[in-house]
Amino acid sequence: MSLSEFAIVESTLREGEQFIKANFSSDDKVEIAEALGAFGVEYIELTSPIASPQSRQDCERLAGLGLPSKILTHIRCHLEDAKVALATGVAGINLTIGSSSLMRQFSHGKNINQIIDLASEVLTFIHQQAPNIELRFSAEDSSRTSTEDLIKIYSAIEKLGVVKRIGIADTVGISTPMQVFELVKTLRQFTNLDIEFHGHNDTECATANSYTALEAGATHIDTCVLGIGERNGITSLAGFIARLYATNPEQIKCKYRLEELANLHELVARKVGISIPFNHCIFGESAFSHKAGIHTKAMLNSSETYEAINPRSFGVTRSILINHKLAGKQAINHRANELGLSFNLSQLKDITHRLKTLADQQSLTIEDVDNILYSYHCQ
Incomplete structure (x- = not known):
């Protein structure tokens, strides 16, 4: 059958x-x-x-x-x-x-x-x-x-x-x-x-x-x-x-x-009266969230590298996380582009290093990351 x-x-x-x-x-x-x-x-x-x-x-x-x-x-x-x-x-x-x-x-x-x-x-x-x-x-x-x-x-x-x-x-x-x-x-x-x-x-x-x-x-x-x-x-x-x-x-x-x-x-x-589990295969908070640098780099090139299921088929969006110490420069560059900002490779390396150093010391929000990007853009 x-x-x-x-x-x-x-x-x-x-x-x-x-x-x-x-x-x-x-x-x-x-x-x-x-x-x-x-x-x-x-x-x-x-x-x-x-x-x-x-x-x-x-x-x-x-x-x-x-x-x-x-x-x-x-x-x-x-x-x-x-x-x-x-x-x-x-x-x-x-x-x-x-x-x-x-x-x-x-x-x-x-x-x-x-x-x-x-x-x-x-x-x-x-x-x-x-x-x-x-x-x-x-x-x-x-x-x-x-x-x-x-x-x-x-x-x-x-x-x-x-x-x-x-x-x-x-x-x-x-x-x-x-x-x-x-x-x-x-x-x-x-x-x-x-x-x-x-x-x-x-x-x-x-x-x-x-x-x-x-x-x-x-x-x-x-x-x-x-x-x-x-x-x-x-x-x-x-x-x-x-x-x-x-x-x-x-x-x-x-x-x-x-x-x-x-x-x-x-x-x-x-x-x-229950919450949908964080690791629910489709609707969990973390289902289509990508964090590690090596993952996000590949995901930005082709989502099929780390997704067996296309979230769009279910009306769900994916997240590329960058407010952490595992963030890679490709993911940071992706966020910069979303904000309408542009950096060369040297600047991206500096931004990535600064972000990782801060993330080792404290929890970061996406607003913290955006502020770092804006501050570099103004330099």
Whole structure:
């Protein structure tokens, strides 16, 4: 499968609600859903309507907005959950049940055959009630479930003929990229269904695992804005987009409206009361800031030397920093040109030496640097 042939299942309004600081109002959810739709995600996943009375109302409200993204809800593999989900008018239902030995023992107490029987009953019921609704079935904690058990479960589910895709969940974020690759590749040999990957970030492998899942044959990737979610969250939407952009920028620029991503991140950060991390891959304060002299020299000649991502694609600007002891004369000359000043090589060397000497003794602002440049120009 080409890496361009995939869909994002954006879960900020489901998995993201499990983030420690998240408490979205109904209006918050509408704002976020509209921003996700403007960016162009294919799916928006919502909290189960049985979670609370407001959750049910929110499913109904968002399902009726007419957004370009398909509205899904995520439920347990329970018949009563399914009945409530159907009544909300969502376009798709994502069912899940734990499949690992830990989940079987400490969560629901069912064996593999009982899981298959229950899933078959619920999925068949939904399909009978709403033949056009999009169904996904996921084995929670897939990464700690034996491959044999997963194949047995998913083969039985596929035979029902009602499910569009199956889901692989790295529920506690323990998988490595190679493990994800081998699991997806193995399952791809046993199924023609679409494969969705849901990766948690407990060991900071979520984005790498998601990209590797695509390489192995997955078709859908779950993300959250800013990577929020239960515990340390899941695959970051922007992180995943950045990884894809670095591989094939033109495809990603055609597939999504990248200029909408900044507003989306600012919106969600504000709603959950956090700052965008300084080292965020696209919108962090330091993402496109260049400091070391050898870097800035090359950057001024060609930005591709030290940037895998063009910030302009996302409506972001780069910074060439010169108010520090690592500044080089090319960067200082660049700033002088911005100010309409011109210096010969000897003057630039003197200015650079003076700036470095001062920076060893104190913190400098860009205004301090400009004053030095102006003072030399007046000499």
